[in-house]
Amino acid sequence: MVWFIGAxxxxxxxxxxxxxxxxxxxxxxxxxxxxxxxxxxxxxxVESDLARGVLSxxxxxxxxxxxxxxxxxxxxxxxxxxxxxxxxRRANQILVGIVALSVFxxxxxxxxxxxxxMPDRPLATRLAAMKDARANRPTQxxxxxxxxxxxxxAAPEYIKLVAQLREAVAENPNDEQGIRLLALHEFRLGRYxxxxxxxxxxxxxxxxxxxxxxxxxxxxxxxxxxxxYVSPSAEAALSRTLKVDPTDGRxxxxxxxxxxxxxxxxxxxxxWSGLLAEGPANAPWIPLIQAQIGEVxxxxxxxxxxxxxxxxxxxxADMSEEDRKDMIRGMVDGLGERLATEGGTPAEWARLIRxxxxxxxxxxASAIWNEAQSVFADRPDALATLRAAAQSAEVAx
Numbered sequence: 001m002v003w004f005i006g007a008x009x010x011x012x013x014x015x016x017x018x019x020x021x022x023x024x025x026x027x028x029x030x031x032x033x034x035x036x037x038x039x040x041x042x043x044x045x046v047e048s049d050l051a052r053g054v055l056s057x058x059x060x061x062x063x064x065x066x067x068x069x070x071x072x073x074x075x076x077x078x079x080x081x082x083x084x085x086x087x088x089r090r091a092n093q094i095l096v097g098i099v100a101l102s103v104f105x106x107x108x109x110x111x112x113x114x115x116x117x118m119p120d121r122p123l124a125t126r127l128a129a130m131k132d133a134r135a136n137r138p139t140q141x142x143x144x145x146x147x148x149x150x151x152x153x154a155a156p157e158y159i160k161l162v163a164q165l166r167e168a169v170a171e172n173p174n175d176e177q178g179i180r181l182l183a184l185h186e187f188r189l190g191r192y193x194x195x196x197x198x199x200x201x202x203x204x205x206x207x208x209x210x211x212x213x214x215x216x217x218x219x220x221x222x223x224x225x226x227x228x229y230v231s232p233s234a235e236a237a238l239s240r241t242l243k244v245d246p247t248d249g250r251x252x253x254x255x256x257x258x259x260x261x262x263x264x265x266x267x268x269x270x271x272w273s274g275l276l277a278e279g280p281a282n283a284p285w286i287p288l289i290q291a292q293i294g295e296v297x298x299x300x301x302x303x304x305x306x307x308x309x310x311x312x313x314x315x316x317a318d319m320s321e322e323d324r325k326d327m328i329r330g331m332v333d334g335l336g337e338r339l340a341t342e343g344g345t346p347a348e349w350a351r352l353i354r355x356x357x358x359x360x361x362x363x364x365a366s367a368i369w370n371e372a373q374s375v376f377a378d379r380p381d382a383l384a385t386l387r388a389a390a391q392s393a394e395v396a397x
Contacts, residue, residue: 010103018096035074043067140196140233143226150190162189169198176205183221192225212245219254230258246384249275253285260292265299272296273347274385277354279392332356336368346382349375350389357393366395 043064050060138146152159162185169178183198199218203210219237223230230238235258241251252275259268272289279286332355339348349372356365369390376382390396 014096014100014103017099033074033078036071036078039067039071039074043071137232138229140222140226140231143229143231144193144196147192147225147227149193152189152191154189159189162186173201174205176202179205187221187224192221196221196225210240210244212241212248212251215241215244216248216251219251223254223257228257230254230261234258249278249283249285253289256289260296260299265296266302269293269296269300269302270345270347273345274350274381277347277350277385278388279354332359343375346372346376346379346385350385353386353389353395354392357389357395362393362395365390365393369393369395 046055046060046063046067049055050057055063162182165178165182165185169175169182172178179198179201183195183202186192186195186198196218199221203214203218206214215237219234219241222234222237226234234254238251238255238258241248242255245251252271256268256271256275259265259271272293275283275285276289276293332352335344335348335352335355338344339352349368353365353368353372356362356368369386372386373383376386387396
């Protein structure tokens with residue numbers, strides 16, 4: 001039914017476009033044809049004047065000769081004008097053929113490459129589906145069952161020592177230091193599920209004294225054990241990490257990964273852009289974000305943002321002073337002009353402030369920082385990102 005309606009719509013479109021192009025028109029007959037008709041009338045008038053005696057035979061012959069000469073010239077012009085009118089009509093026919101071919105070729109191309117049978121997905125339906133998928137995600141244990149442990153090529157002596165450590169921990173289940181060592185070595189052996197269980201035991205032992213690093217380590221080992229999947233348990237550990245330390249970069253990276261997996265690429269993009277702007281360039285999550293943020297931007301319908309990021313700015317520090325400033329200035333000028341005319345994300349404003357600090361243009365960086373505070377006054381999360389950049393540029397406390 002959908003295809004039938006689509007075909008009818010295409011036919012109607014082609015008809016509507018073609019009709020005014022191909023329909024015959026009442027056009028001007030042209031100057032040559034008008035002159036020809038006029039001269040024929042004059043010739044008849046000469047004959048009438050001769051018959052009434054107004055003209056002599058000699059004068060009539062002279063008039064006939066002059067009018068005949070004009071008739072021949074006008075006839076040539078009229079023929080030339082008629083020949084010129086046939087070409088546009090042929091061109092119009094070709095144009096209509098191209099339009100029709102394009103319309104139906106597009107329909108055929110969509111049939112081959114598109115998804116014509118996909119049902120409508122209203123926003124409310126998609127949000128409900130996302131909510132349902134999130135509520136029914138696999139548990140940590142279910143995800144680990146699908147992944148399993150990695151094969152190991154560790155030395156037999158090392159494997160034996162870890163086995164002895166397991167036995168020691170089994171005999172002393174409250175030995176925090178021993179369990180921490182076991183979690184570390186189980187992880188190195190690729191026994192991620194065992195490492196996660198050891199880390200869970202650590203969290204039981206430390207209880208309310210757990211640090212942000214403890215929660216972040218626990219979340220990371222769960223995510224690795226699930227082959228990159230952020231389970232509800234891992235997400236809860238990330239939330240606890242950020243509650244203790246909102247600036248924890250590792251937890252913020254994994255939180256962005258969880259957002260991507262739950263259909264919120266837009267929020268993940270903002271979060272990861274802030275991390276890129278803050279740096280430092282050697283943070284372990286920076287290359288992970290750089291490898292994924294382009295795809296996340298496309299999923300969120302966001303155009304990749306031009307301008308220097310933290311890695312580019314720090315790389316410039318190894319150049320000569322002049323080359324470094326030239327490189328950064330070229331990027332900064334383009335970004336600054338775009339933000340002034342079109343606006344941008346907090347991460348882009350932060351990049352500009354940080355880059356101006358590297359250039360030593362503290363006055364300009366301070367002005368941008370002040371303007372950004374006004375633009376994002378109602379967004380505390382954005383102001384935190386911008387303040388970190390302003391502190392890096394030494395224009396904020």
